[in-house]
Amino acid sequence: MKTKGLLIAAALSAMALAGPVKAEQNISILATGGTIAGSAETQTQAGYTSGQVGVETLLAAVPQLKDLANVSGEQVANVGSQDMSDEIWLQLAARVNELAASRKVDGIVITHGTDTIEETAYFLHLVVDSDKPVVLTAAMRPSTALSADGPLNIYNAVAVAADEDASGRGVLVVVNDDIHGARALTKTNPTDVQTFQSPEHGLIGTSLYGVNTFFRTPYRAHTEDSEFSLKGVKALPRVDVMYMHASFSPDLIDSAVANGARGLVIAGVGNGNMTAAAQEAVRRAVKSGVVVVRSSRVYSGSTGRNVEANDDELGTVASGELNPAKARVLLKLALLKTSDAGEIQELFYQY
Ligand code: ASP
Numbered sequence: 001m002k003t004k005g006l007l008i009a010a011a012l013s014a015m016a017l018a019g020p021v022k023a024e025q026n027i028s029i030l031a032t033g034g035t036i037a038g039s040a041e042t043q044t045q046a047g048y049t050s051g052q053v054g055v056e057t058l059l060a061a062v063p064q065l066k067d068l069a070n071v072s073g074e075q076v077a078n079v080g081s082q083d084m085s086d087e088i089w090l091q092l093a094a095r096v097n098e099l100a101a102s103r104k105v106d107g108i109v110i111t112h113g114t115d116t117i118e119e120t121a122y123f124l125h126l127v128v129d130s131d132k133p134v135v136l137t138a139a140m141r142p143s144t145a146l147s148a149d150g151p152l153n154i155y156n157a158v159a160v161a162a163d164e165d166a167s168g169r170g171v172l173v174v175v176n177d178d179i180h181g182a183r184a185l186t187k188t189n190p191t192d193v194q195t196f197q198s199p200e201h202g203l204i205g206t207s208l209y210g211v212n213t214f215f216r217t218p219y220r221a222h223t224e225d226s227e228f229s230l231k232g233v234k235a236l237p238r239v240d241v242m243y244m245h246a247s248f249s250p251d252l253i254d255s256a257v258a259n260g261a262r263g264l265v266i267a268g269v270g271n272g273n274m275t276a277a278a279q280e281a282v283r284r285a286v287k288s289g290v291v292v293v294r295s296s297r298v299y300s301g302s303t304g305r306n307v308e309a310n311d312d313e314l315g316t317v318a319s320g321e322l323n324p325a326k327a328r329v330l331l332k333l334a335l336l337k338t339s340d341a342g343e344i345q346e347l348f349y350q351y
Contacts, residue, residue: 025162031055034113038142050080081113100130107133107161121182125171133166159210170222199300239263253281267324272303286315295319
């Protein structure tokens with residue numbers, strides 16, 4: 001009997017060690033829309049509309065959250081993330097910074113669409129001035145679907161946001177049991193629930209039914225160590241992405257410049273390459289004061305400076321591991337500080 005009692009005590013203490021975080025943390029949930037808040041007429045159809053369900057309904061679907069933390073919800077927007085905009089980013093960043101500065105808030109969870117979650121996460125990674133956990137989550141299946149993935153993703157995201165071990169790791173994205181870093185993750189499949197990968201750096205960790213394991217911390221500057229600030233910023237500069245392919249029409253570059261782009265990102269072929277005619281258009285853009293970053297349309301790897309294209313001679317910036325969407329985010333923030341291509345290259349090495 002005594003042995004049995006000891007075994008039960010040992011089992012209980014092991015559960016306490018491995019169990020979900022305690023429910024004393026205050027977690028704010030900011031909802032922005034996406035498939036996680038999407039709805040369809042039936043549980044089994046592929047077609048649906050994003051951003052239909054409000055934050056209260058999202059939270060009501062996960063009553064188990066009360067075992068993890070004290071949660072409160074706010075609706076910041078309710079859009080499919082294909083409609084994410086500079087305006088919503090500025091509003092969201094201001095609210096996250098405000099909440100993070102409050103002693104009453106221990107962590108923040110943001111629900112978002114999967115299409116542009118990597119851009120929003122990286123934007124916040126650079127402009128949130130706090131080491132408190134900021135965790136984005138999403139879903140591939142709408143809230144009305146059979147086996148909707150949103151509720152468990154929200155549960156795991158709250159568990160990560162309430163975990164002191166998550167602090168100082170930058171903005172995180174928790175989906176399908178994985179914890180990704182904002183700089184590393186990318187969407188790789190339009191419909192698969194396991195769509196997110198962090199191809200160059202791997203996962204930050206995992207969250208299994210609210211039990212978190214951390215493997216690594218991001219190595220580039222972010223959040224508290226980031227020099228980017230949105231104080232007094234009312235709008236972000238226009239930066240357009242040019243997707244390269246055989247026989248690219250170079251007048252698209254001239255048109256972006258004529259329409260007010262202050263920066264361009266080339267989603268180049270291979271190592272950020274482009275046609276000779278596109279290079280001539282890039283030279284014209286650079287000459288007129290536009291900053292041009294070369295990135296790659298290839299899924300993973302790094303676009304290197306002066307490898308095939310001669311950045312020194314073109315006056316361009318190499319994006320390193322940042323894909324075109326994320327290079328665009330960093331370039332928009334960099335242009336708030338400088339239009340000097342050399343200085344912006346340094347920022348690309350640092351962030
Ligand atoms: N189009 C949706 C969105 O990004 C897709 C999703 O959330 O999975 O809002």
